[in-house]
Amino acid sequence: MNEYPPIEAHGLVGDLQTCALVSRDGTVDWCPFPDIESPSVFASILDTERGGHFTVAPETAFEAEQSYVDRTNVLQTTFSTEQGEIRLTDFMVPTKGDIGGDGERAFYRKVEGRDGTVPIEATFRPRFDYGRAETATTARDGTVVASADETDDRVTLSSSLDFEVEDAEATATASLTPADAYWFVARYDPDAEVSDALPDQVLENTVEFWHDWVHTCDIEECIFEGAWHDLAVRSGLALKLLTHEETGSICAAPTTSLPEDVGGVRNWDYRYNWIRDAAFTVQALANLGHTYEAMRYVNWFLERCHAGDPAEIQPLYGLHGETGLTEEELDHLDGYRGSKPVRIGNGAADQRQLDTYGELILAVSETARFADIVSEDDWDALRGIVEYVCDVWDERDAGIWEVRGGPKHFVFSKVMCWVALDRGIAMAEENVFDAPTDRWRDVRDRIKSTVLEEGYDEGNGYFLQAFGDDDTLDATGLLVPVVGFLPVDDERVRNTIDAIQAQLTSEDGLVRRYDGDDGLPGEEGAFLWCSFWLVNALALSGRIREAEDLFTSLSGVVNHVGLLAEEIDPESGAHLGNFPQGFSHIGLINSALYLAHAKDGGESTTKPMGMRLGDGISLGNTE
Known part of the structure; x- marks a missing residue:
């Protein structure tokens, strides 16, 4: 990595204890663990070389569009290339609710083919304590383990792809057709109970969690009705x-x-x-x-x-x-x-x-x-x-x-x-x-x-x-x-x-x-x-x-x-x-x-500050 994406070129995912920024190029370039105010594990948004990142993207030139699954904090990035199209789905497991394992702190990434055959590369490069700690990384049997010598920090990455490690950076490649899908699950605390649910079920449960929480209303009667x-x-x-x-x-x-x-x-x-x-x-x-x-x-x-x-x-x-x-x-x-x-x-x-x-x-x-x-x-x-x-x-x-x-x-x-x-x-x-x-x-x-x-x-x-x-x-x-x-x-x-x-x-x-x-x-x-x-x-x-x-x-x-x-x-x-x-x-x-x-002329029962004080406030007209 050697370029900084615009600040606004990101979506946000989180688990209600920490958050991660995911850019439209498929990079997790900011994520602290275990809490939002903790030292970072990925911080390439602050230093592309020393900060650490986790990227899943096509190996060839692409255009990307990013959006949330409707009314959720599940983020999807669609990559279009000359060879075809793939989709990356990113989410973290909310710590509230019975979605993952007991105490599991996990970041899920799913990449799937949608059209054609698209070569991809996954790069996993954690750098603990804002890049101050020395990172040791190993890979074996579909599991990558990254740890910091100076601290007890450790992150594991599970995937069905085989990763190779060089200079504390793990990489894997694959070609995706519409019949292919690969999951990457990064866990901060490998000692916590791992969910028995298959990743697709965890995704479904996470979507359901957000749908249960999000603002719901009769759109025709909602105070926020309309374009906003x-x-x-x-x-x-x-x-x-x-x-x-x-x-x-x-x-x-x-x-x-x-x-x-x-x-x-x-x-x-x-x-x-x-x-x-x-x-x-x-x-x-x-x-x-x-x-x-x-x-x-x-x-x-x-x-x-x-x-x-x-x-x-x-x-x-x-x-x-x-x-x-x-x-x-x-x-x-x-x-x-x-x-x-x-x-x-x-x-x-x-x-x-x-x-x-x-x-x-x-x-x-x-x-x-x-x-x-x-x-x-x-x-x-x-x-x-x-x-x-x-x-x-x-x-x-x-x-x-x-x-x-x-x-x-x-x-x-x-x-x-x-x-x-x-x-x-x-x-x-x-x-x-x-x-x-x-x-x-x-x-x-x-x-x-x-x-x-x-x-x-x-x-x-x-x-x-x-x-x-x-x-x-x-x-x-x-x-x-x-x-x-x-x-x-x-x-x-x-x-x-x-x-x-x-x-x-x-x-x-x-x-x-x-x-x-x-x-x-x-x-x-x-x-x-x-x-x-x-x-x-x-x-x-x-x-x-x-x-x-x-x-x-x-x-x-x-x-x-x-x-x-x-x-x-x-x-x-x-x-x-x-x-x-x-x-x-x-x-x-x-x-x-x-x-x-x-x-609505002040008729709503929902009155914000300033509109309930009666201090000579005049709503005027809509002209």
């Missing part, structure tokens, strides 16, 4: 793959160090659970009907609330609740298309981000709309968080964007402190919980008056990124009406929406996060989550035609199998950043919800 229904369903399936079944936590993305600026240093590890995403994730999952996942997700955060002092709550955690996410640079890897450094861990875990408290309380509040989840003990912890916010809301922090240029008085952080108090008051009163609500109201009012005085630029007519940052516009201003800080028909909200459209938005409706300096060299692309925020703000404003046109344009940037990265290059349309990105898919689902609700 299938995109919302696919986004729900992607979010499920990012969910860790053992804990209920959800990672922001399954990859590390895919660049926001190709060739630059904006490369981060996103395989962790951010509180920042919580409320919007709950809204997305619940409205797709996945309330079990939404409740487990919030309960995971409630466990963090019980852990101790609110001052020690982190912006992000490991998927098992780990707090020590020390950032490390892997100098031996070249990085995607020379984008260095490659990072593991994330230093933002040590940052102070005051918006985190509002996002946590908001997530609990949103979940309480459909489930009774807050116990007296939970409330004691939540009350402690609101009390802490009363004491620290007027201090500086790193903000939602985790800037590394020093703490500031970020406007969005203040707004979310207001949200923590606002939702805390509502929960206390609705549930008759003990709380100093009079004090909380006083502090809530002080936060609002301070933000309106110091965070809104009267001259330019928009909310600033931070107090004193003249002319620095931030897309988080789009969330002011969504979280209920101001009604959407407030002149300051309307002005901010217009300013973001004029200054941060490309002709295709792609929105940049901000226009200020963040302390890092290089430039990033447009942020998809912010782009979906604009859809929501327009829908809330009654500018439904604009919102619909923008959402249609954004829907056009999904890749060939319906997945989204973190960012889009406005000029080339290339995907940038870690892939697929959870909050991009959360944004797509929620924007479809806002639009559907706005278009």
Whole structure:
């Protein structure tokens, strides 16, 4: 291997504990084991020589198409050559359900002939611990065993083809006719019980698992009806793959160090659970009907609330609740298309981000709309968080964007402190919980008056990124009406929406996060989550035609199998950043919800944030 495929040229498969990227050329070029935040076994997307890969593809030139088996996370790649056509089916066995053996961690690949006679080659080249460990590989009687001398890592590959090994790389060749099919089953833990089921039965069971889980509805009555229904369903399936079944936590993305600026240093590890995403994730999952996942997700955060002092709550955690996410640079890897450094861990875990408290309380509040989840003990912890916010809301922090240029008085952080108090008051009163609500109201009012005085630029007519940052516009201003800080028909909200459209938005409706300096060299692309925020703000404003046109344009940037990265290059349309990105898919689902609700005149019983607050919101008309 010596070329890097485009980031968007991938599908995703997973087993609810880890994930793998499979490119359209038949290569597994990213897969950590045993968990999504574990060291990689295949990482050629970060270094084509040292990273390791697992490829099954024609030996001759080909064209490829990739798609999912309908309403599943089973991926199929069809290769067309001059000699004929073959199909590769990829999936991992979900760890939830009785599909494989007890505790089996397996990656299944099936290649079958469809037309003509096509020569193929399979290359199995694991490289453990991000390519840092020495790999020993042997092959015998249809089984390849790869192990790392420095660790206990071991992967076995079973196949009916005979493999030859050279330089710790196993290869096999065959010619496929329509009568031929070969299976490759890679297992991470060879000591686990191996399924007695034939691979075709495991495939059938996996398809059935996804069909049982996926969003189902009467399409004519579904809130997501119309052209965006299938995109919302696919986004729900992607979010499920990012969910860790053992804990209920959800990672922001399954990859590390895919660049926001190709060739630059904006490369981060996103395989962790951010509180920042919580409320919007709950809204997305619940409205797709996945309330079990939404409740487990919030309960995971409630466990963090019980852990101790609110001052020690982190912006992000490991998927098992780990707090020590020390950032490390892997100098031996070249990085995607020379984008260095490659990072593991994330230093933002040590940052102070005051918006985190509002996002946590908001997530609990949103979940309480459909489930009774807050116990007296939970409330004691939540009350402690609101009390802490009363004491620290007027201090500086790193903000939602985790800037590394020093703490500031970020406007969005203040707004979310207001949200923590606002939702805390509502929960206390609705549930008759003990709380100093009079004090909380006083502090809530002080936060609002301070933000309106110091965070809104009267001259330019928009909310600033931070107090004193003249002319620095931030897309988080789009969330002011969504979280209920101001009604959407407030002149300051309307002005901010217009300013973001004029200054941060490309002709295709792609929105940049901000226009200020963040302390890092290089430039990033447009942020998809912010782009979906604009859809929501327009829908809330009654500018439904604009919102619909923008959402249609954004829907056009999904890749060939319906997945989204973190960012889009406005000029080339290339995907940038870690892939697929959870909050991009959360944004797509929620924007479809806002639009559907706005278009039916607010009559739907499914009401997203901002449309249930009654703060002078006018849906307007559809013109």
